[in-house]
Amino acid sequence: MPQSALLVTHGSPSDVETQEAALAALAVRVAFYLPGWHVKSATLAAPERLEEKLGRMAAPLIYPYFMAQGYFTGRVLPKRLAPFGLSPMTPFGVDPALLTLVETRLARELAARDWQADETAVLVAAHGSAVSKRSADAAQDFATALQERMGFREIRTGFVEQEPFLEPAARDLGQAICLPFFALVAGHMLDDVPEALEQAGFEGAVLPSFIEWPETAEIIAQALRAESQEAA
Structure with missing residues (x-):
């Protein structure tokens, strides 16, 4: 069968x-x-x-x-x-292979821009939840593991539905890459994330959601x- x-x-x-x-x-x-x-x-x-x-x-x-x-x-x-x-x-989102893929993709982004990891910040933009810690914990754990592997100047996690919210997290990052921790291209990716980045004055690179990788x-x-x- x-x-x-x-x-x-x-x-x-x-x-x-x-x-x-x-x-x-x-x-x-x-x-x-x-x-x-x-x-x-x-x-x-x-x-x-x-x-x-x-x-x-x-x-x-x-x-x-x-x-x-x-x-x-x-x-x-x-x-x-x-x-x-x-x-x-x-x-x-918790498959170890995803962390390896993101590391590879970020390394490629850095090389394409002639940036160094220790001179670059990463912003992990995630959903979060007003009722459960697990969504935020997954994104934060991912960010921590990514930082341990790559040694960025700074890595921040910002959320759409809970603190720390995405807009303040995206401020004053300078040379930076935004990694959206989203599976789909839906409402948050289409509206909330771009709006928060614009209001924060974020001028770095923004990667697509994972369904487009x-x-x-x-x-x-x-x-x-x-x-x-x-x-x-």
Whole structure:
């Protein structure tokens, strides 16, 4: 029987179909690295879409395309998977391969601008949460690990939904790169992050959200392959 996988993310309640289409496109890219696999997708924001997809698949691996092991990956998603006898894998944002990828990408950005790490600041722009610490903790842990690897002049983390907020965190950074710690190109990436950076007078480089990184699909495929081999 061919192996199957379902990519799941939160999506956007105000723009359901756009994010459904974006995640479906990512699933196609993941499938490129997994010949013979059936790779599908569903957002939690689309009513009953998850259950609809699961009803058509035979025991797929469930890959949470989330940036943290938080409320949705730890409570909401497992509850909705339970009737199908399934459980989610480790989320994208805490995969060690992501840290390696970001280190490589930042090194490339520095080289392209003839900048040195110890002369450059990094701003990690993240979602945060007014009700749970896990989202902020994941971004802060990522920033700390990144700093230990690369030795930037300074690294700051700023959030859309909690303190320290993104706008003040983005002020007075000088030579800097903004790393958005977001899975999708949705409301925060389209509106809140650019607005906060503009108000802060941030003039550094701004990287895209992870769904637009070419290597993201390969990281997901590697995780799915490893999970499948371990289960076998």
